[in-house]
Amino acid sequence: MGYSVGQVAGFAGVTVRTLHHYDEVGLLHPSSRSHAGHRRYDDADLDRLQQILYYRELGFPLDQVAVLLDGPATDPREHLRRQHELLTARIAELTRMAAAVERAMEARKMGINLTPEEKFEVFGDRDPEEYAAESERRWGGTHSYQESQRRIAGYGKEDWRRMRDEITAWGARYRALMEAGGAPGSEAAMELAEAHRQHISRWFFDCHRKIHEGLAEMYVTDPRFRAYYQSIHPGLPEHLREAIRANAGRAAG
Amino acid sequence: MGYSVGQVAGFAGVTVRTLHHYDEVGLLHPSSRSHAGHRRYDDADLDRLQQILYYRELGFPLDQVAVLLDGPATDPREHLRRQHELLTARIAELTRMAAAVERAMEARKMGINLTPEEKFEVFGDRDPEEYAAESERRWGGTHSYQESQRRIAGYGKEDWRRMRDEITAWGARYRALMEAGGAPGSEAAMELAEAHRQHISRWFFDCHRKIHEGLAEMYVTDPRFRAYYQSIHPGLPEHLREAIRANAGRAAG
DNA sequence: GCTTGCACCTCACGTGACGTGAGGACGGAA
DNA sequence: TTCCGTCCTCACGTCACGTGAGGTGCAAGC
Numbered sequence: 001m002g003y004s005v006g007q008v009a010g011f012a013g014v015t016v017r018t019l020h021h022y023d024e025v026g027l028l029h030p031s032s033r034s035h036a037g038h039r040r041y042d043d044a045d046l047d048r049l050q051q052i053l054y055y056r057e058l059g060f061p062l063d064q065v066a067v068l069l070d071g072p073a074t075d076p077r078e079h080l081r082r083q084h085e086l087l088t089a090r091i092a093e094l095t096r097m098a099a100a101v102e103r104a105m106e107a108r109k110m111g112i113n114l115t116p117e118e119k120f121e122v123f124g125d126r127d128p129e130e131y132a133a134e135s136e137r138r139w140g141g142t143h144s145y146q147e148s149q150r151r152i153a154g155y156g157k158e159d160w161r162r163m164r165d166e167i168t169a170w171g172a173r174y175r176a177l178m179e180a181g182g183a184p185g186s187e188a189a190m191e192l193a194e195a196h197r198q199h200i201s202r203w204f205f206d207c208h209r210k211i212h213e214g215l216a217e218m219y220v221t222d223p224r225f226r227a228y229y230q231s232i233h234p235g236l237p238e239h240l241r242e243a244i245r246a247n248a249g250r251a252a253g
Numbered sequence: 254m255g256y257s258v259g260q261v262a263g264f265a266g267v268t269v270r271t272l273h274h275y276d277e278v279g280l281l282h283p284s285s286r287s288h289a290g291h292r293r294y295d296d297a298d299l300d301r302l303q304q305i306l307y308y309r310e311l312g313f314p315l316d317q318v319a320v321l322l323d324g325p326a327t328d329p330r331e332h333l334r335r336q337h338e339l340l341t342a343r344i345a346e347l348t349r350m351a352a353a354v355e356r357a358m359e360a361r362k363m364g365i366n367l368t369p370e371e372k373f374e375v376f377g378d379r380d381p382e383e384y385a386a387e388s389e390r391r392w393g394g395t396h397s398y399q400e401s402q403r404r405i406a407g408y409g410k411e412d413w414r415r416m417r418d419e420i421t422a423w424g425a426r427y428r429a430l431m432e433a434g435g436a437p438g439s440e441a442a443m444e445l446a447e448a449h450r451q452h453i454s455r456w457f458f459d460c461h462r463k464i465h466e467g468l469a470e471m472y473v474t475d476p477r478f479r480a481y482y483q484s485i486h487p488g489l490p491e492h493l494r495e496a497i498r499a500n501a502g503r504a505a506g
Numbered sequence: 507g508c509t510t511g512c513a514c515c516t517c518a519c520g521t522g523a524c525g526t527g528a529g530g531a532c533g534g535a536a
Numbered sequence: 537t538t539c540c541g542t543c544c545t546c547a548c549g550t551c552a553c554g555t556g557a558g559g560t561g562c563a564a565g566c
Contacts, residue, residue: 003369006542011369013376016543021524036532038543043366050357050372057350061522080358087351091344097310098340104303105333113296116256116264119303123266259513269514274553289561291514315552 002032002040012049027066028052047076054083058090058165059158071202088172089165097122163203170195171232174240178233184242193240193247209248216244255285255293265302280319281305300329307336311343311418312411324455338422345421350375416456423448424485427493431486437495446493446500462501469497 009016022028023039028048030039041049048069055065068079100122107114174192182188193212200207200215207215219225220237229236262269275281276292281301283292294302301322308318321327353375360367427445435441446465453460453468460468472478473490482489 004543008369012373015525017525018523020545025523034543036543037545038532043369046369046372053373053376054350054354056523063522077358077361080354080361084351084354084358087347087354091347091351094340094344094347097307098337098344101307101333101337101340105330105337108330108333116261116296116299119299120265120306123306257513258515268554270554271552273516278552287514289514290516291561309552 002030002042003046005039005041008041008046008049012046012053014053022049022052022062025062025066027062027069051076051079051083058083058086059162061158064159082166085169085173086162086165089169092168092172093165166199166203170199174236175233178235178239184239185246189239189243190247190250193243196240196244197247212244213248216241255283255295256299258292258294261294261299261302265299265306267306275302275305275315278315278319280315280322304329304332304336311336311339312415314411317412320455335419338426339415339418341425342418342422345425346418419452419456423452427489428486431488431492437492438499442492442496443500443503446496449493449497450500465497466501469494 005016005019009019019028019039023030028045031042031045032040034040051069052065055068056062060068104114104119170192173195177186177188177192197207197209197212200212219229220241226237229240233239258269258272262272272281272292276283281298284295284298285293287293304322305318308321309315313321321332357367357372423445426448430439430441430445450460450462450465453465472482473494479490482493486492
């Protein structure tokens with residue numbers, strides 16, 4: 001019953017040392033130990049390892065993976081869905097990079113010399129600071145703001161990229177919803193509103209539904225946020241506001 | 254004239270420290286220093302940095318990046334082409350992973366329990382050992398074999414993955430060539446044969462054209478290699494052998 | 507003329523995710 | 537009984553930087 005480190009390492013394509021490490025840092029404790037102190041992994045452990053490897057492949061640091069996996073009440077299906085979103089976003093990003101390489105080749109063929117900014121466009125991040133500054137005016141001094149700042153301070157370049165990947169994937173889903181004519185009160189729209197709320201909770205501050213409704217209002221009135229969400233779809237700000245309200249109402253009712 | 258560390262860091266989306274590091278390890282020495290000892294980067298430096306960032310994004314360790322960039326007579330266009338190939342391969346890999354996630358979701362919905370092997374299929378590597386063992390019988394004791402073993406010993410899991418990505422990308426190109434009806438003697442085929450040779454030179458041992466012709470013979474006669482190349486396209490082994498011969502002949506003539 | 511501020515410099519130690527032995531215990535096969 | 541393979545626990549090494557500490561050069565404001 002159960003599998004040894006060697007076996008698990010075998011079909012997961014990782015080293016034994018990696019499994020030891022995950023045990024050390026508390027990311028994956030084998031469900032039991034044999035008489036001789038040997039690690040024994042069961043099927044649930046393997047499922048967890050699978051999730052770990054997906055998140056790791058997506059570039060998450062191990063402590064973040066632990067937060068994701070041990071976070072409040074996230075079932076396996078939710079993880080798989082998120083992983084799929086993130087993979088899709090990553091694919092989109094690489095596709096953009098491939099396109100940039102093609103453009104660079106074209107430019108070379110034509111003998112055009114790109115400006116430095118153009119050369120590195122594809123690597124750019126640019127905006128997060130704006131958001132932080134913008135939020136400061138709105139939320140300065142509140143608890144949400146402070147927690148947000150505290151968390152943001154710990155984020156590196158990679159974290160920002162993943163954050164962007166997540167919201168990019170979310171945007172793609174929301175646009176698809178709107179193009180399919182989905183109503184703000186529909187199940188799918190409320191689900192995306194909920195995903196939006198959880199995105200904020202994960203990355204910035206504990207965003208409960210009341211605060212979320214406040215943000216929703218801001219997305220239609222504040223020009224900067226409005227511009228961002230409109231870049232995904234022209235009617236998105238209003239649509240999202242209604243979806244957030246519906247989602248908040250659902251939870252209250 | 255030229256750009257400062259801060260400027261370069263700015264539009265390349267990296268930190269100043271990263272540029273310092275690349276200078277330290279000899280990956281990117283700025284073309285000059287100012288009177289005060291400040292680093293000055295020119296347009297050629299920026300081009301190099303761009304290449305570095307692409308290869309880094311693709312997961313290459315910095316010393317390998319240095320080898321790639323300072324390797325024998327590789328012009329910028331060749332780099333861009335290779336980067337495009339690698340990106341395409343990476344996209345294909347992520348697409349496979351996304352498909353695997355979809356399958357996992359399906360399995361969960363249906364309540365099916367996958368075997369451990371099935372769970373981790375997508376992470377698997379499996380084969381490199383076989384190749385090494387196989388090569389040993391053929392090339393044991395020769396200089397090529399020893400150099401190959403020496404290099405292989407230094408490769409980690411990531412290296413193998415990139416190696417596979419490269420050959421996967423190459424396989425896709427070769428299959429496309431054959432599906433388009435390209436002859437073994439055509440320019441495109443010889444170019445791919447040359448790419449194949451360089452792949453071996455980069456990852457295993459200095460494969461000059463005589464040795465390459467020997468390998469070509471092996472690809473049609475040895476069942477293991479034959480099976481591998483046939484998995485890309487049924488007629489590939491013979492086609493590749495002729496292309497390699499043509500390419501070797503071209504260089505000799 | 508002097509401070510202030512900013513972007514730059516060079517050490518040099520810290521970190522995350524393992525790699526890589528060292529030295530030893532356990533259990534099945536020859 | 538002696539191997540052999542797999543497992544164990546330290547514990548130091550590595551790679552690509554992060555993160556201060558402490559100092560320099562130079563333009564702008566007082």
